[in-house]
Amino acid sequence: MAYENDEEMDWDVFISHAWEDKESFARPLAEALEAKGLRVWFDEFTLRVGDKLRRSIDHGLANSRYGVVILSPNFFGKEWPRKELDGLVARETSGEKVVLPVWHNISADQIREYSPTLADRVAVSSDRGLEHVVSELLKVIQPFGLFEPEMILIPAGEFLMGSDPSVDKDARPYEQPQHTLYLPDYYLAKTPVTNAQYAAFVWSGYRTPRHWEIWQQPPRDKEDHPVIYVSWHDAIAYCHWLSEVTGKPYRLPSEAEWEKGARGTDGRIYPWGNRWDAKRCNTGGYTTPVGAYSQGASPYGLLDMVGNVWEWCSSLNQDYPYNPDDDREDLEARGSRVLRGGWWSNDPGGARCAFRNGASPGSRGSGFRVAASPASP
Numbered sequence: 001m002a003y004e005n006d007e008e009m010d011w012d013v014f015i016s017h018a019w020e021d022k023e024s025f026a027r028p029l030a031e032a033l034e035a036k037g038l039r040v041w042f043d044e045f046t047l048r049v050g051d052k053l054r055r056s057i058d059h060g061l062a063n064s065r066y067g068v069v070i071l072s073p074n075f076f077g078k079e080w081p082r083k084e085l086d087g088l089v090a091r092e093t094s095g096e097k098v099v100l101p102v103w104h105n106i107s108a109d110q111i112r113e114y115s116p117t118l119a120d121r122v123a124v125s126s127d128r129g130l131e132h133v134v135s136e137l138l139k140v141i142q143p144f145g146l147f148e149p150e151m152i153l154i155p156a157g158e159f160l161m162g163s164d165p166s167v168d169k170d171a172r173p174y175e176q177p178q179h180t181l182y183l184p185d186y187y188l189a190k191t192p193v194t195n196a197q198y199a200a201f202v203w204s205g206y207r208t209p210r211h212w213e214i215w216q217q218p219p220r221d222k223e224d225h226p227v228i229y230v231s232w233h234d235a236i237a238y239c240h241w242l243s244e245v246t247g248k249p250y251r252l253p254s255e256a257e258w259e260k261g262a263r264g265t266d267g268r269i270y271p272w273g274n275r276w277d278a279k280r281c282n283t284g285g286y287t288t289p290v291g292a293y294s295q296g297a298s299p300y301g302l303l304d305m306v307g308n309v310w311e312w313c314s315s316l317n318q319d320y321p322y323n324p325d326d327d328r329e330d331l332e333a334r335g336s337r338v339l340r341g342g343w344w345s346n347d348p349g350g351a352r353c354a355f356r357n358g359a360s361p362g363s364r365g366s367g368f369r370v371a372a373s374p375a376s377p
Contacts, residue, residue, distance in 0.1 A: 012038040012141055012203060013100075014064035016084040018074035025104050025126055026070055032134045033068075037204045037245040038141065061087040065203075066097075066141055071123070072104040076114045100140060102126060102133055147197045148246060149189040149370055152261075152300055156185045159260045160267030162320055163354040168269050170349035175356055178267065179321040181256055188253055188261040189369040191290035191303050192226035192311060193238065195219060201238050204245075210364065224289040226309045232337045232361035235312045235368040242370065253371035254329055255315035255338045255356070256322050262306065262341070263353035264299030271298035271305045276348040281307035283346050306341050306351040309367035313338040317358030337361045 013033060017026035022044075030042035041060035057080075061067070067088035075081045091098045101123035103111065112119035124136040162178040163171035195218035202208050209229040212218055219225070230238075235252055242250045253261070262271050272280050272295070280296030282288045282304070291303045298305050316328040317336040327333050336358035342351040343366075349355070359366070 011041040011060060011064040012066065013137075014041040014060050014067045014084075014088070015070070016067055016075075016081055016088070017070040018072060018078045018081050020074040021070055021072050021104055025130075028130055029068070029070070029102075029133065032130060033137070035245070036134065036138060036142070037200060037241065039205050057084065058087070062091075066100050068100045068102060068137060070102045070104050070126075071111060071118065072106050073110065075104075097140070100124075100137060102137075142200055142203055147194070147200070148242075149191070149193065149197065151187040151370075151372060152190050152302060153374075154183070154186050154188055154257070154261050154300055156183065157265060158182045159263070159265040161256060161259055161322055161354075163352075164267070167267070167274075168352070168354070170269075170352060170355075172355070174319070175354045177320060178354075181260075181322055183256060183260055185374040186253075186257055187372040187374070188257060188300075188302060189371070190301065192309055192367045192369045194224050194290055195227050196223040198227040198230070198238065199223075201241050204241060206234070206237060206241070222287070225287040226290055226304070226367040228287065228309055228367050229364045230312070230367060231364045232312045232359075234364070236331065238368075239370055248372060250370045250372050252312055252314040252368060254324065255313045255340065256324065257371055258311065258313050258338075258340045259353055261300055261302050262298050268299075269352050269354070270296075271302070271353060272296055278348075281351055282344050283307045283342065283348070283351050284344065286344055288344070304341070306353065306355075307346065308344055309341070310339040310343050310357065310365070311341045312366055312368040313340055317356070339366055 015026055015030050027044065030040050030045065034040050041064050046056065046060065061084060067084070069085055069088065085099070088099045099121070101118060101121050103123050104126040108119060124133050126133055158180050160178055161181045163175035164178045165171040165176070198209070199218050209227060211229050239250045239252060268274055270276065281293050287308055293307070294303060296306070297303055314329060314331065315338045316330070316333060317338050318328045339357040339359055342355060
């Protein structure tokens with residue numbers, strides 16, 4: 001996977017192993033970790049014709065967050081793997097855990113014979129299978145997991161889009177005219193993407209949102225809050241990444257898909273009806289955990305459709321009526337992109353289902369939720 005800041009990107013794991021274990025375990029492990037969205041330094045994946053071996057290995061050792069060391073009888077009989085282990089251990093002088101031992105065809109007594117200090121480390125054994133090893137490693141490397149979003153089917157049919165000023169006193173001119181629009185089946189995420197969900201993307205090599213105080217770590221105690229300070233380009237890149245690692249075609253929702261998910265088919269002003277109720281959404285203070293206002297669910301059971309964070313849509317910010325066949329859904333076109341849902345500081349007029357806003361796709365101040373086509377989740 002390639003992202004716009006690849007030249008600055010480290011690897012998530014360095015795989016250290018003896019060549020005799022490559023076929024039986026090291027390569028399958030490296031492939032399984034890559035399939036989980038990790039960037040893996042593995043000789044077959046990384047080294048290219050003409051590379052200087054020692055320099056390439058040293059670069060990998062210095063620029064990987066963790067070193068997965070496959071300890072086996074073969075490992076302790078080889079000079080290069082032991083040098084790699086020494087290099088990884090040297091990085092632990094500050095107390096940070098770097099070495100993640102995997103025991104492969106070896107017993108605790110054998111490990112102790114080779115290295116008493118390694119025998120004292122908590123390790124995972126390949127005796128329980130590759131899937132177990134991957135699961136245990138991910139608990140350290142990706143402590144918040146991938147967390148695929150929960151998706152809800154929005155059934156095909158017509159709905160009322162936009163505002164009618166005779167019904168909604170807060171209707172804005174750019175929300176008019178209200179019109180009927182047909183949409184086919186689609187899926188929409190139940191909640192916005194959280195910090196924890198976005199963390200897996202960041203650990204794959206993407207830039208860290210500016211409000212994360214510790215590099216590559218979401219704000220403490222806010223893992224279940226919606227991610228913010230994300231640009232439209234960031235949201236698009238997340239969808240591409242999630243599609244790659246899951247095999248499902250995730251994307252941003254169009255403006256029309258977002259609005260139908262928020263209000264259903266009857267043109268209601270708020271997800272819960274036509275009367276404002278501040279207890280049903282977050283419009284005061286700061287972000288709250290997604291789903292904290294369950295009483296504010298939309299007719300389809302979607303949460304946080306108004307308040308909490310602005311959400312990017314795929315659509316260009318163009319006039320109504322909405323026409324899916326013009327250029328507003330062209331992802332390559334230049335122009336302001338639609339934001340929906342308001343945020344934690346909006347008044348009731350800015351927390352309506354039909355309220356529209358727009359911003360430069362490069363501006364970083366919003367969140368998003370994902371959509372998908374019918375055949376995917």
